[in-house]
Amino acid sequence: MSELSLERGLAALRAEIDAPVAAFFSSCVRCGLCAQSCPFYLETGDPRYTPILKLEPLRRVWEAEFTLWGRIKRWLGLGQEVSDAMLAEWEPLVYDSCSLCGRCSMVCPVGNDLVYMIRKTREGMVQSGHAPEGLVAASVRAIRTGSPMGLQWKTLAVQIQHVERSTGLTVPVDRAGAEYLVMLSSMEIINFPEYLEAITRIFDHAGVRWTLSTQCFEATNAGIQIGSKDIAAELVERVVVAASALGVSRVISPECGHAFTAIRWEGPNLIGRPYPFRVFHIIEVLDELRRDGRLHTEGKEADRLSMHDPCNLARKSGVIGEQRALMDLVAEHFVDLDEHGRFQWCCGAGGGVSSNERAEPLKLAAFKRKKAQIEAVEPERMVTMCATCRTQLEEGLEEFNMDIPVVGLTEMIAEHLVERPAAEPEPGTESGQPA
Amino acid sequence: MNGAMEFLLWTKGPMFQIALGIFAVGMLARLFEILLLGRATNHAEARAGEWLPGLRTVFTRTIPDPGTFRRAPFDVLVGWIWHLGFIIVLLLSVPHVELVAGVFGVSWPTLPNPVIDLLTAITLAGLVAALLHRLLHPVKRRISIPQDYLVWALTFAVVLTGYLAYHRLVDPYPLALGMHILSAELLLICLPFTKLTHIFTTVFARWYNGAAFGRKGVRS
Ligand code: HEM
Ligand code: HEM
Ligand code: SF4
Ligand code: SF4
Numbered sequence: 001m002s003e004l005s006l007e008r009g010l011a012a013l014r015a016e017i018d019a020p021v022a023a024f025f026s027s028c029v030r031c032g033l034c035a036q037s038c039p040f041y042l043e044t045g046d047p048r049y050t051p052i053l054k055l056e057p058l059r060r061v062w063e064a065e066f067t068l069w070g071r072i073k074r075w076l077g078l079g080q081e082v083s084d085a086m087l088a089e090w091e092p093l094v095y096d097s098c099s100l101c102g103r104c105s106m107v108c109p110v111g112n113d114l115v116y117m118i119r120k121t122r123e124g125m126v127q128s129g130h131a132p133e134g135l136v137a138a139s140v141r142a143i144r145t146g147s148p149m150g151l152q153w154k155t156l157a158v159q160i161q162h163v164e165r166s167t168g169l170t171v172p173v174d175r176a177g178a179e180y181l182v183m184l185s186s187m188e189i190i191n192f193p194e195y196l197e198a199i200t201r202i203f204d205h206a207g208v209r210w211t212l213s214t215q216c217f218e219a220t221n222a223g224i225q226i227g228s229k230d231i232a233a234e235l236v237e238r239v240v241v242a243a244s245a246l247g248v249s250r251v252i253s254p255e256c257g258h259a260f261t262a263i264r265w266e267g268p269n270l271i272g273r274p275y276p277f278r279v280f281h282i283i284e285v286l287d288e289l290r291r292d293g294r295l296h297t298e299g300k301e302a303d304r305l306s307m308h309d310p311c312n313l314a315r316k317s318g319v320i321g322e323q324r325a326l327m328d329l330v331a332e333h334f335v336d337l338d339e340h341g342r343f344q345w346c347c348g349a350g351g352g353v354s355s356n357e358r359a360e361p362l363k364l365a366a367f368k369r370k371k372a373q374i375e376a377v378e379p380e381r382m383v384t385m386c387a388t389c390r391t392q393l394e395e396g397l398e399e400f401n402m403d404i405p406v407v408g409l410t411e412m413i414a415e416h417l418v419e420r421p422a423a424e425p426e427p428g429t430e431s432g433q434p435a
Numbered sequence: 436m437n438g439a440m441e442f443l444l445w446t447k448g449p450m451f452q453i454a455l456g457i458f459a460v461g462m463l464a465r466l467f468e469i470l471l472l473g474r475a476t477n478h479a480e481a482r483a484g485e486w487l488p489g490l491r492t493v494f495t496r497t498i499p500d501p502g503t504f505r506r507a508p509f510d511v512l513v514g515w516i517w518h519l520g521f522i523i524v525l526l527l528s529v530p531h532v533e534l535v536a537g538v539f540g541v542s543w544p545t546l547p548n549p550v551i552d553l554l555t556a557i558t559l560a561g562l563v564a565a566l567l568h569r570l571l572h573p574v575k576r577r578i579s580i581p582q583d584y585l586v587w588a589l590t591f592a593v594v595l596t597g598y599l600a601y602h603r604l605v606d607p608y609p610l611a612l613g614m615h616i617l618s619a620e621l622l623l624i625c626l627p628f629t630k631l632t633h634i635f636t637t638v639f640a641r642w643y644n645g646a647a648f649g650r651k652g653v654r655s
Contacts, residue, residue, distance in 0.1 A: 020643035022469040027633045027640040030583055031514070032574035033499075036506045047577035066472070068464060069628045105648070106655055107503050109514070110633055111496050111641030113648075265651060268478035278480060318482055318652025339502050342653055 006084045009128020013061045013082075016120035024117060025062050027110040028052055034114055037107035039346055039366040040097040049097045051104040051114045057082050057090055058121045084128065091130045094121055096359035099366065100225075100258070100351030101311040106342060115316075122227020131226050134356040139222040139231050146238070148222045148355070149186040153214055156189055160212075163197045169204050171196070174246065175211035180285070181243045181277075182210055183219035183263070185254035187387040195255055195387075198414035199282065205417045206294040208285075210252075216242035219254050221262035225352030232262065233270035239263060243277050251279050255410060257312030257350060257386040264317060281313060282410055283385050287322035290329060297416040300332040306379035307336065307409075308370065308393060309344040310386035323385060323409055330416045331383075337373045345369045349392035367396035374404065382406045443613035446620065454620035461627030462635060469636065481650045488649020489642040495654075496641045509568065517561030520554045521594065527551070530601070555598050562591045586629050592618040 034051040035041040041049040063070035064079045073079045102115040125131050138148040145152065160171045172178060180203075188195050203210050216238045223232025243251050253260040264279045280288075289295045307327065313319045320341040327334045339345060348366030353359045370393070374382065382397075382404055384390050393406045499511050525531060527544075528551040536542035546554075566587055569575045596615035598604075605611035625631060633640075648655035 017472065018474050019470055019472040020474060020640075020647070022472050023636050023639040023643055026465065026469060026636040027630075029630050029633050030575070030578050030580070031510060032572065032578055033503065033507055033510055035574040036503055036510075041574070042506075045573075047574045050574050050578055053578055067468060105644060107500065108644075109496060109499065110637045111492060111644040113644045116647065265479045268480075269475065272478070274478045274480070315653060316651065320653075342655070343500055343502060 004127060004129035006082075006087070006128050009087060009124045009126075009130070010061060010082060012127035013058050013121065013124035014065060016058070016123055017062050017066055020113060021058070021117055021120065022062060022066055024110075024112040024114075025055075025059050028112060029110060031109065034104040034108050034112070037103045039099075039101070039103075039348060039369040040362060043365045043368045044362070048093060051098075051118070052112070054090070054093045054098055055114065055117050055121055057087060057094075057124060058117055061124075087125060087128050087130045091125060091132065092358070094118060094125055095132050095135065095352060095356055096362050098351055099311070099346045099348060099353045101346035102315050103311070103343070103346065106315065119224075119227065123229060126226055126228045131228075132352075132356040132358060134358070135222065135226040135352050138352075138355045139226050139228065142218075142220075142222040142235060143231060146216065147186040147218045148220055149190065151186040151189060151218070153217065156184070156212075156217055159189055159193050159196060162193065163200055167197060167200055167204075169200050171200055172209075172211040174214055175209075176246050178209045178211035178246060178248055180208060180210040180250045180252050181246055181248040182212055182252045183239060183254050183259070184212075184217050185220045185256040185259055185387055186218060187220070187256065187391065188254055191391060192255075192387055192408060194411050195408060198408070198411040201414045201417060202286065202289075202295070202410070205296070206289045208289070208294075211246060211248070213242040213246060215245060219251075219263055220256055220259040221266075222352075222355070224258055224262040224266060225355065229270060232266065236263060236267040236270050239267075240271065240275060243275075249277050250285075251275075251277050252285055253279060253281050255282055255385055255387055255408065257310035257316075257388060258352075261312045261316050281317070281319055281385075283313065283319055283322050283326065286410065286413060287325055290326060295329070295413070296418040297329050297413065298418050299416055300330055301412065302332055303380040304333045304335065304378070305331050305381050305383055306374065306377045307334070307340070308347060308382055308384040308389055309340055310384065310389045311344065311346050311350055313385065314340075314344055315342045326409060326413060327383065330412055335377050335379065337377055339373065345373055347389045347392040347396070349388050354388055354392065363392070364396065364399060367392060367399075371396060371400055371402070374402070379404060383409050383412065385409045439607045439610040439613065443609040443616070446613045446616040450617065450620055454623045458623040458626055461624075462632070465627050465632055466635065469639065477650070482652035483649055485646035485650050488654065489644075489646035491649070492645025492655050493638055493641045496644070509564075513561050513564045513568065517558050517565060520558030520561060521590070524551055524554050524558065524594070524597070552598075552601070555594060555601075558594050559591070559598065562587065562594070566591075582629055586625070586631055589618065589622045589625055589631075593622055 032050060038049060038051050060080050060082050064074050098118055100115055100119060104114040141150045142148040163171055219239055221232050221235045223235050253263050260281045268274050347370050348363050353363050382393055385408060390406050397404050504511055527546045529545045532542050532545045569579055596618050600611040600615045645655050
């Protein structure tokens, strides 16, 4: 990125304005109901965190440059300008207090898709040099090393060895002609290596032809979180190149919410063309295997389980029934949280909030919504399917001294697979879980 | 008396034409301003179409989800009550229907005067409640701009002057009726340039919302 400036920021905001944005701003009646949908407002009580207010920079550009009345006002010197100081003031509103959860978009009575516009506003923040340090650093690392955490293939190679030792199975790497290319997130590789082990077992069990790619294994997208189309497109392009090189027909997103919306919904638009493959979340793939009768499980979890829907998976991507069908397969006592599915509450860590150290107190505050929901249902364990949500739930529950372990759904499925009769000579040996 | 009559004739004649003209041209311009911006082509594989989910949301967004209703029952109820009162009085009261019948020659059934009277009073009370809420609720106070109070005053004035005229509470009568008609005209004039555009643009906003979510397989 070359010189960031107010002018570039304004140009970026201008470029983001389309008919939906104009219809939304024209319709806002300033009723404030969107605040009642936002965990950051509800848990802090601070009216600055009202969703529509977070959009004030974009709204001003729209009014001044895209409405007749606004042009007249500007000409009369009555317009409200967007200044550098204003953008600096808005930076914590646009980033720290918004996890891009999309709940406000479901609640606004006139139908404003607020999260669509917050995502757009971030483009202007980046170009004007008002993005949080943590996110800038993650984006730079992602572009330079391929991973927002600076993780390299050799770390993953060690994990692969562990998985192969404990499962006795081969983890396919760079296998051309496989049906599925599995993408991972650095967070998963470091914090939840059991995920890779689980899919290795499940895919072996179901006879799925899959592969990892040494060319590109990371599909989280720091560019989407910070709000930079250039960075986001570059990161998506890497996945497309890797998938095309191996000739796969399907790509599986990491178990990471924003990575899924990035590659599934934004990706083709970022690179300006449709993909030569289809994109799925692992939960969609598992449910398809279940429907096709390719998942044979035995036994069920006996304790009281509840589930956290990742915003990006449920509300923002329509994967809602699939995880419940899978739960039924392996859980005896599953209870949903009161507001779930498309009306679930965010864990508080999404949209780049967890990569932005400054937002730490707000992240914990927003989690209190989730905490209250969990307390109302009193589960013995929580199940989820996003590495960021899972980390946030674990940390949050610990912070409040709640003894509720958090488990991944994919891992839970893997634990209930019927042993295949004499698949490989060597079943799971001593080595156990890699640390 | 003479001045009042002239005033009434002015509101019914030239002023009415001006207001209608500004409203029609202004609102058309606003709609073009919005729709001509268009949308970028979406290359992501869709889960479902856009049209039906979009239309669905145009209607369903009128009723809040149960959680939001529980968190903000006052907002929802007050908004509903005064909007309904306003629209019913506008469309189903005897003087208004007679007015349309006189100009266009079409008419439809009306509600009895005492009912309209009651609805008018409820609408006025609802608007007062909405204003108090705007002044007292921390979120509403924070996001409100002067225009919100102007729009409120215009809306309130139309209903109030109608009520005053009907009950002959202002003397002379032509002044009362003239004030009512003038306030309706001011509302029309301001409509394209304030948040009153939501009367027309809400349909588009909801459609875009429903279409975007619907495409991804989510009911919104
Ligand atoms: C004659 C027609 C209408 C007028 C004069 C009108 C006027 C207003 C005004 C003044 C407000 C702001 C209230 C406040 O300050 O608290 C408002 C709010 C609102 N309007 Fe309308 N409106 C009309 C029609 C509609 C229609 C057709 C819709 C939807 C399809 C709608 C949806 C809303 C909503 C959702 C709110 C926010 C909730 C509230 O504050 O009541 N309105 N309207
Ligand atoms: C725009 C929204 C309007 C609203 C909300 C409104 C409201 C009212 C109300 C509340 C009344 C009293 C009804 C009663 O208490 O029974 C009324 C009466 C009346 N309105 Fe309107 N009005 C509107 C527009 C208009 C317009 C544009 C005209 C004429 C150009 C008009 C002409 C009248 C007349 C002639 C009466 C009867 C007064 C009487 O009985 O002496 N109104 N209106
Ligand atoms: S809920 Fe919608 S109409 Fe109400 S203030 Fe928020 S964006 Fe505006
Ligand atoms: S997307 Fe979620 S966090 Fe962001 S403003 Fe809307 S409700 Fe709040």
